[in-house]
Amino acid sequence: MENKRTEHKKTYSRPQLTVFGSVRNLTGGSLGTAGDGGVMNMLMSDPRAKENVQRVGTHPAGFGLYLFDYKPQFREQHGSDRQFGVMADEVEAIVPAAVSRDASGYARVDYAQLGIVQA
Secondary structure, three states: OOOOOOOOOOOOOOOOEOOOOOHHHOOOOOOEEOOOOOEEOEEEOOHHHEEEEEEEEEOOOOOEEEEEEEOHHHHHHHOOOOEEEOOHHHHHHHOHHHEEEOOOOOEEEEHHHHOOOOO
16 A cells, blocks of 8 residues: 655635734834944834733734833833834744843834834
């Protein structure tokens, strides 16, 4: 008898995203200028700095996309309006090079490395 190996192919599933504005409309965070003149999109993405978190979709790479508010102690610097973004711990598991830590130990994400740009 011939031993046949069955291949299991994964079927592509289009990522689901509940529409809330546009990814190009990210707000909040501190934007700086990189030494090469490019914009660094290193935004505060540490889950410890966020509250009222609601998942609204999934990035094609597999991490979540969220609406959230920054906790009161972070609002002056990072924005008091409802925010749209990612959680650094999820991104770090998939794209570790996109995550860094600030001097206080909070995680920041380089949104440009995720293909998310600020308009």
